[in-house]
Amino acid sequence: MKKYDFIIAGGGMAGLSLAYYLLQSPLRNRSILILDRELKNRNDRTWCFWEGTTKSSRPCAFEPVLFRTWNSVSFNGTTYAGPIDLGKYRYKMLRGIDFYDFVQAELAKYPNVEQKQVSIDRIKDTPQGGFVIANDEPYIADYVFDSTFALKLDQPENHNLLQHFKGWVITTEKPCFDPQQPKIMDFRVDQQGDCRFIYILPFDEKTALVEYTLFNGSLLTDDEYDAELRRYIDQFLDTGAYQISETEYGVIPMSDERTEENPSEHIIRIGTAGGFTKASTGYTFQRTQRYLQAIVHNLAKTGKPNRQVSWFKGRFKLYDSIFLNVLEKNRHPADDVFTRVYTKNPRRIFAFLDEDTRFIDELRLFATLPFWPFTQAFFDVLRRKLAG
Incomplete structure (x- = not known):
């Protein structure tokens, strides 16, 4: 052998x-x-991701075959609709x-x-x-x-949600997309007690990937994903007639x-x-x-x-658990949490999600979140981990 x-x-x-x-x-x-x-x-x-543009940033190894790169993104939340400042980052597909x-x-x-x-x-x-x-x-x-x-993904001491999504690449009769600005989260969909949003990656004015994404514990049927996609397109996009050229589906553990x-x-x-x-x-x-x-x-x-791996980097795992606890227990509406995170922490949020922030920056970000829901989540996380 x-x-x-x-x-x-x-x-x-x-x-x-x-x-x-x-x-x-x-x-x-x-x-x-x-x-x-x-x-x-x-x-x-x-795959989509953000990447820094500073001299110390290492460019993506697959830069030659990136499909799109954007300098700006947009967001639709509970109290804000508009662009999000990426600062030193670029969004890539x-x-x-x-x-x-x-x-x-x-x-x-x-x-x-x-x-x-x-x-x-x-x-x-x-x-x-x-x-x-x-x-x-x-x-x-x-x-x-x-x-x-x-x-x-079934241990009681852990938080076990799923990120699941279905998307269509559509070509529309009318120009209805801004090719310079993807929409990373649009919460103008029925939340149904958890976290649901639309994600749009524009290729040109008439072509885009439109994706329905959920953070919860239960997958939908194909018909349910399709119904929400159609509802959003009919209500918020002036497409005229449109054709579906590709379909994308995925499930990612959030655990x-x-x-x-x-x-x-x-x-x-x-x-x-x-x-x-x-x-x-x-x-x-x-x-x-x-x-x-x-x-x-x-x-x-x-x-x-x-x-x-530095032991101090382990704090980000605690942050993840607290956030998952807030989502799992529905301690605060998810659309409002994300609205606060993205609109009150421009630039800082992308470094935080990359786990590249200083502790003082993390404290400033936490100060923008609803206090009691996250405090309750913190103590519940400790209880569950100790019990496990």
Whole structure:
């Protein structure tokens, strides 16, 4: 049985990003095996993220294939409708198919990279290395990077919500979109006791991705997502006739379940499996890129992939749990919470969500939130964690 240097279990965004960064590092000639059950040959998802423009900001590795970049975004909340100041940040959109094609073209340059379309049955650690069973065939490597591990999402001491969404790319008869300004949240939809909003990514004046997004614990039927999309389009967009050219659907866990990035000596979990998704927002892409770059840097420098994390950074996990508690318990209307966050903390909010703020900035942001709901959430989080 051939032993690889690295096996990447799961060839989605996290797995392919890791392969790309390995090939841009001194480790580029190591043997790499990528295992995934699907061919990545269709535009199955979209990733959006903000990124800094200062001299110290590192540009996105996939900048050449970004679909759109915006200097401004807009927001519709309870007390405000209009643009949000991005400050030093830019909002960027990457289509799944463009990302897949870009990375696959890079992988094709390296004969030391193998890919197999298989279903992964089991991953375990052994004294000889990380061991993977896929389609009843064994594979072994010095390190296995696993993005397939599923979180439990049912432990009572944790907060376990879902970010789920369905979107349509529509082409309209009339020009009704502002191509210079995506709408990151529009709360002019029935909240039904939780958090629901519309998200619009304009491609031009007549084409956009219009997405219905929810933060709660229950998925909808296709017909329910479709009905809300139609209702919003009919009520708030002067489209004339329109056609649906693409459909996008996804579910992202919003959970503060404790994850183990390094569960054993030869296995490293990446992506959502490794806790790369920010629990309070569901944002994953940019955090995954940063964390994977750190893993590859350490691996090339020390031979070990363990990412170094400051203990003080752990405060952001507490913030995420408190925010999830407010949403889960409906302690305050979510549309008002987000309105306060975005309108009273211009510029600061994006650094905060990137976990790049100072503690004093975080205190200033907290001062803009409703006091009692978040105080109650803080103590409930402590109670649940201690009880667990």
